[in-house]
Amino acid sequence: MKKILFTGGGSAGHVTVNIALIPRFAREGWTIDYIGSTNGIEKQLISSMPHVNYHSISTGKLRRYFDLQNVKDPFRVVRGVLQAYRIIKEQKPNIVFSKGGFVSVPVVMGAWLNKVPVIIHESDLTPGLANQIASRFSTRICTTFPETVNAFNNRKSRYVGPVVREAIFHGDAARGLAFTGFSKSAKPTILVMGGSLGAQKINRMVREALPELTKHFRIIHLCGKGQLDPTSTHPDYRQYEYVNEELPDLLALCDFVLSRAGSNAIFEFLALKKPMLLIPLTKQQSRGDQLLNAASFERSGYCKVLQEEKLTPQTLVSQLREVSWDKDEYIQNMSRFQQNDALALLHQLITETAK
Structure with missing residues (x-):
């Protein structure tokens, strides 16, 4: 054996x-x-x-x-x-x-x-x-x-x-709706992922931007262990510390992804043709690998990049809306990727x- x-x-x-x-x-x-x-x-x-x-x-x-x-x-x-x-x-x-x-x-x-x-x-x-x-x-x-x-x-x-992972191709949007408790809506859905431990600044900016974001989107927020905020409530907002087997269903449900720029994650979004707004870890937080990953994806037309130093509730909303407007172009570019x-x-x- x-x-x-x-x-x-x-x-x-x-x-x-x-x-x-x-x-x-x-x-x-x-x-x-x-x-x-x-x-x-x-x-x-x-x-x-x-x-x-x-x-x-x-x-x-x-x-x-x-x-x-x-x-x-x-x-x-x-x-x-x-x-x-x-x-x-x-x-x-x-x-x-x-x-x-x-x-x-x-x-x-x-x-x-x-x-x-x-x-x-x-x-x-x-x-x-x-x-x-x-x-x-x-x-x-x-x-x-x-x-x-x-x-x-x-x-x-x-x-x-x-x-x-093979499992991400077997997600079901209906199961995602049932898990989140969202009803069917014409609003596009954003999945926010800050990494396995979450990202405090991204979490804070998403929550501060909720009044404006929820005018245009529904938000599924994976915020990291110990980073739930019971004061952040809205009918179009759901927050979870972490998900495992439910992730493929949430990816099937979402229209866009807001994420860090870890390689494994962004290539999964690429495989699923999910337009992305990437906020890579800064040089002060890492060795700079996510900056290079994000820049490579942006050159290929797969995503928009927002540097953390420029992250505010206002820039977050404006950049996500731009990703939404250019959705078809991003999907077309991702369709050309030979994997x-x-x-x-x-x-x-x-x-x-x-x-």
């Missing part, structure tokens, strides 16, 4: 590709293990999946800036490597697949020490620090953007394209490397 071990976490974007791949291997009878952190979102998302054995290890965040935690975190990483090494030695997987995030580095190193082949996947236009480190211990590197191949060792790297079956390519590459 073949065994595969997945890793990746710290944000939903470092888990969604794994969630897309796991059912394929489960259907084929593979034994599936997952190594993640003790309290990260990956444990929340993966633990509920059938046929997956979840293992927790110590993790330390990899930072490019000064922080007192930088003194302690290397010891946590070393401890995580030892824990991952023991788990991999005991489980004896044929292959490890890593989606990135700081939890993945100890796992990839543990696999390398056990001489288990590793495939890593990079979603963004430029590689994150975790995948830069992990690439040195990997067998193959797969990328979402063709330009990213040049950032790694070309002999290891392969462009596969965006991985899109590989990246899920099938990854599945094939993993299977061949495991042999």
Whole structure:
């Protein structure tokens, strides 16, 4: 019996590709293990999946800036490597697949020490620090953007394209209506997504703009854990901390998406031909990957970009209305995108490397 071990976490974007791949291997009878952190979102998302054995290890965040935690975190990483090494030695997987995030580095190193082949996947236009480190211990590197191949060792790297979960294509707008409690309406619907942990400024601006926004749109707001606001009420506004199996139905229901610019999410919106207003994380909040992702999509005519520094209730309303006016043009541009079956390519590459 073949065994595969997945890793990746710290944000939903470092888990969604794994969630897309796991059912394929489960259907084929593979034994599936997952190594993640003790309290990260990956444990929340993966633990509920059938046929997956979840293992927790110590993790330390990899930072490019000064922080007192930088003194302690290397010891946590070393401890995580030892824990991952023991788990991999005991489980004896044929292959490890890593989606990135700081939890993945100890796992990839543990696999390398056990001489288990590793495939890593990079979603963004430029590689994150975790995948830069992990690439040195990997067998193959797969990328979402063709330009990213040049950032790694070309002999290891392969462009596969965006991985899109099969489940998002099976959403039902009627189920979305039933879930939200909205009635049928001529108003277009906007789905607001600030990332797995939410986005405080986006949340605040959406709520401040509600009186004007709801004149033109219905709003479904995924605001993040602990960020519900009981004072924000309107018949055309619904807010949820987080959704899981309901997301495909909400995507089927919505006409537009207001989102951060994480690669996995925006490629799913592209696959569904949902016009977007993207508000990428700033350089101060990140390494700048979302700025590059958003700029690439804007050049291709898939979205409009609003920088967070210019985000106000007024600019939010005006930019969303512009997206609404240009809806047909965005959909036409997205229809021209030629998408590989990246899920099938990854599945094939993993299977061949495991042999």
